[in-house]
Amino acid sequence: MHHWQKILMMAALMLSGSLYADDDHEGDHHRQPNHTRVKAPAAWQAECGSCHMAYPPGMLPPAAWKKHMDTLRQHYGSNATLDAADEKAIRDFLQLASSENRQPVPTSKPGEPPRITDTRWFQHQHDEIAPAIWKRKSVGSAANCMACHHGAAQGDFDEDSVRIPR
Ligand code: HEC
Ligand code: HEC
Structure with a gap:
């Protein structure tokens, strides 16, 4: 990935990250003109954040x-079914809140939905992490963002708040 592509990608991620995280910035003039504001339904955090962090919609x-x-x-080997109302609310939210992501759908293993950790931008951002690190007990898997990104729950993936656990 070229440097400018990385910058564009990060800008897109941050925008989408902010879709649900910054309700108090109503008067923000630095926002992109076509920026869609979408409020997350409560069920999203409660359901999609119960087994792992609620991954930012803009990442896929x-x-x-x-x-x-x-x-x-x-x-991924779990049953994550929802009642019809929550399912629809989450489905609609994810569609809207990810609408600025024009990246291709990452290839997934048979029987699995596509992973954030299989996207090219994710692999590019983490290409300096040795394979053994992902398997550490303290990390578990690449999907466990919060093991290293201590602000992940607030949508903060900034390099300042990254620390790889032993
Ligand atoms: C019952 C537990 C459970 C619930 C509820 C659940 N998930 Fe997951 N999810 C998993 C497991 C297990 C994995 C695989 C984690 C791993 O590989 O370490 C996973 C992985 C993921 C990944 C891929 C992470 C990666 O590797 O990039 C995404 C995206 C995801 N879930 C989204 C959702 C969404 C959206 C919801 C709500 C509709 C949800 N999950 C609810 C258990 C759950
Ligand atoms: C084993 C620790 C570890 C895990 C787990 C991990 N990351 Fe990272 N991540 C890093 C490191 C280290 C960097 C590079 C920081 C730097 O640029 O110096 C990084 C960089 C990033 C960046 C770019 C940050 C920037 O400011 O350039 C993003 C976005 C990101 N990770 C998202 C994720 C997401 C989403 C997950 C979970 C699906 C995840 N990471 C899981 C360690 C991890």
């Missing part, structure tokens, strides 16, 4: 989230 394109929502019964 809309088509990838659709695959997730269509396959909740077989979600």
Whole structure:
């Protein structure tokens, strides 16, 4: 990835990250003109954040989230099904809040929905992390963002708040 592509990608991620995280910035003039404001339904944090962190919607394109929502019964070996009302609210939220992500849907293993950790930008950002680190007990897997990104729950993936645990 070229440097400018990285910058564009990070800008897109931050924008989408801010979609649900900064309700108090109503008068922010630095926002992009077509920026969509979407408020997360309570069920999203409660349900999609119960087994792992509620991953920021902007980290996958809309088509990838659709695959997730269509396959909740077989979600990486877990059953993540929801009642109909929550399912619809989360489905609609993920579609809208990810709409600025134009990246391709990452290739997934058979029977799995697409992973953030399989996107090219993710792998590029983490290419200096040795494979053994992901497998440390303190990390578990690359999907466990919070093991290293201490501000992840607040949508903060800034390098200042990264610390790889032993
Ligand atoms: C019952 C537990 C459970 C619930 C509820 C759940 N998930 Fe997951 N999810 C998992 C497991 C297990 C994995 C695989 C984690 C790993 O590989 O370390 C996963 C992985 C993911 C990944 C891929 C992470 C990566 O590697 O990039 C995404 C995206 C995801 N879940 C989204 C969701 C969304 C959206 C919801 C709510 C609709 C949800 N999850 C609810 C258990 C759950
Ligand atoms: C083993 C620790 C570890 C895990 C787990 C991890 N990361 Fe990272 N991440 C890093 C390190 C180290 C960097 C590079 C920081 C730097 O640029 O110096 C990084 C960089 C990033 C960046 C770019 C930050 C910037 O300011 O340039 C993003 C975005 C990011 N990670 C998101 C994620 C997400 C999302 C997850 C979970 C799906 C995740 N990371 C899991 C360690 C980790």
